[in-house]
Amino acid sequence: MTNDIRTVLVTGGAGYIGSVLTGMLLEEGYRVVVLDRLFFGPTLAHLVGNPNLKIVKDDIRWFDPSMLQGVDAVLDLAALSNDPVGELNPEKTYEINYKGRVRVANLARQKGVKRYVLASSCSIYGFQEEVVDETSTPNPLTTYSKANYQAEQEVIPLASKDFVVTVLRQASVYGASLRMRFDTVVNGMTVGLFKTGKLPILRDGSQWRPIVHVKDTCRAFIAALEAELQDVNGELFNVGADEQNVQILPLAERVAKALGRPLQIEWYGFPDHRSYRTTFKKIEQKLGYKTLYSIEDGVGEIYTALEAGRITDGPTTRTVEWYKTLQHWQGVINSVTQNGVIL
Numbered sequence: 305m306t307n308d309i310r311t312v313l314v315t316g317g318a319g320y321i322g323s324v325l326t327g328m329l330l331e332e333g334y335r336v337v338v339l340d341r342l343f344f345g346p347t348l349a350h351l352v353g354n355p356n357l358k359i360v361k362d363d364i365r366w367f368d369p370s371m372l373q374g375v376d377a378v379l380d381l382a383a384l385s386n387d388p389v390g391e392l393n394p395e396k397t398y399e400i401n402y403k404g405r406v407r408v409a410n411l412a413r414q415k416g417v418k419r420y421v422l423a424s425s426c427s428i429y430g431f432q433e434e435v436v437d438e439t440s441t442p443n444p445l446t447t448y449s450k451a452n453y454q455a456e457q458e459v460i461p462l463a464s465k466d467f468v469v470t471v472l473r474q475a476s477v478y479g480a481s482l483r484m485r486f487d488t489v490v491n492g493m494t495v496g497l498f499k500t501g502k503l504p505i506l507r508d509g510s511q512w513r514p515i516v517h518v519k520d521t522c523r524a525f526i527a528a529l530e531a532e533l534q535d536v537n538g539e540l541f542n543v544g545a546d547e548q549n550v551q552i553l554p555l556a557e558r559v560a561k562a563l564g565r566p567l568q569i570e571w572y573g574f575p576d577h578r579s580y581r582t583t584f585k586k587i588e589q590k591l592g593y594k595t596l597y598s599i600e601d602g603v604g605e606i607y608t609a610l611e612a613g614r615i616t617d618g619p620t621t622r623t624v625e626w627y628k629t630l631q632h633w634q635g636v637i638n639s640v641t642q643n644g645v646i647l
């Protein structure tokens with residue numbers, strides 16, 4: 305901790321990134337309030353009882369603003385968190401990822417919160433021929449990335465000398481978490497190798513993606529929290545590392561090699577129309593931020609955790625499948641009670 309930020313509210317703090325971030329913030333000595341619907345279950349159970357942690361099961365669309373009393377900073381991660389979920393329910397995706405997070409930012413400003421960080425995504429770049437930076441024109445191709453871009457455009461103008469606003473456009477994240485996601489590219493390949501010996505690849509494997517380890521993306525949130533305000537206020541940052549821009553087929557070769565396994569591919573889907581390479585020089589130059597973890601680190605830790613049974617490929621690890629299940633139960637509950645709000 306380097307400034308006067310002590311109490312941090314993390315929306316989506318029980319999610320894949322949020323649960324790792326919550327643990328890291330507590331280790332750094334912050335008091336943490338998690339605001340999360342807990343769609344993926346009790347992922348923070350191991351931290352319950354920590355006197356510096358409060359978990360509130362509520363929704364960013366309708367939580368009581370008095371919750372922001374005494375909060376110094378908000379890290380806003382809550383979202384329906386990938387492209388397939390966005391297409392499953394575009395209306396809810398705009399409601400939560402765009403309107404819900406703009407609500408959080410506005411309420412935070414009204415309640416005297418000092419800093420606000422929006423969790424956005426490099427997916428807003430969509431398809432790009434050239435390597436892009438924060439000044440490039442985004443090309444959001446999906447509901448999910450359009451909602452992210454709209455949220456960015458409304459929260460950045462809220463920045464003032466009393467309300468520091470930062471947007472982090474994260475690369476695609478990999479690595480182990482207690483809310484495990486096997487629907488991100490490196491994690492999916494690793495669990496595929498573990499279960500069937502085959503790596504799933506979305507056709508045709510030539511598409512580019514920047515990727516980043518989950519602990520590194522969490523370090524970027526903490527860096528934004530601790531930076532001098534003139535370095536981060538009203539600023540957008542891509543989060544990742546230039547050398548972790550990868551094409552999917554060579555990435556699969558690297559994942560197989562890291563685990564000493566032959567490359568056997570299971571092709572799926574239609575040719576991916578998203579492809580982008582991103583430079584991460586701005587965050588390095590302005591915040592002195594560099595990633596610490598490699599693809600091999602992430603693959604190794606996931607594989608070891610799968611072997612040890614510390615993480616499993618259960619029903620909640622494929623985000624869109626899990627939200628489909630929740631929607632099904634929403635229908636069942638609504639038909640019985642008329643008011644079963646799930647999503």
Ligand SMILES: NC(=O)c1ccc[n+]([C@@H]2O[C@H](COP(=O)([O-])OP(=O)(O)OC[C@H]3O[C@@H](n4cnc5c(N)ncnc54)[C@H](O)[C@@H]3O)[C@@H](O)[C@H]2O)c1
Nearest residue numbers: 316318319320321340341342343363364382383385425477
């Ligand atoms: N994982 C990635 O590769 C990646 C990459 C770029 C950006 N992001 C962004 O980072 C953030 C976190 O992603 P993640 O991978 O941890 O996703 P996740 O799905 O694991 O976590 C999202 C969390 O938000 C909660 N949530 C959803 N809707 C809510 C609502 N209305 N109110 C309160 N809580 C709600 C869920 O219960 C969940 O715990 C998201 O904004 C996502 O779009 C993720």
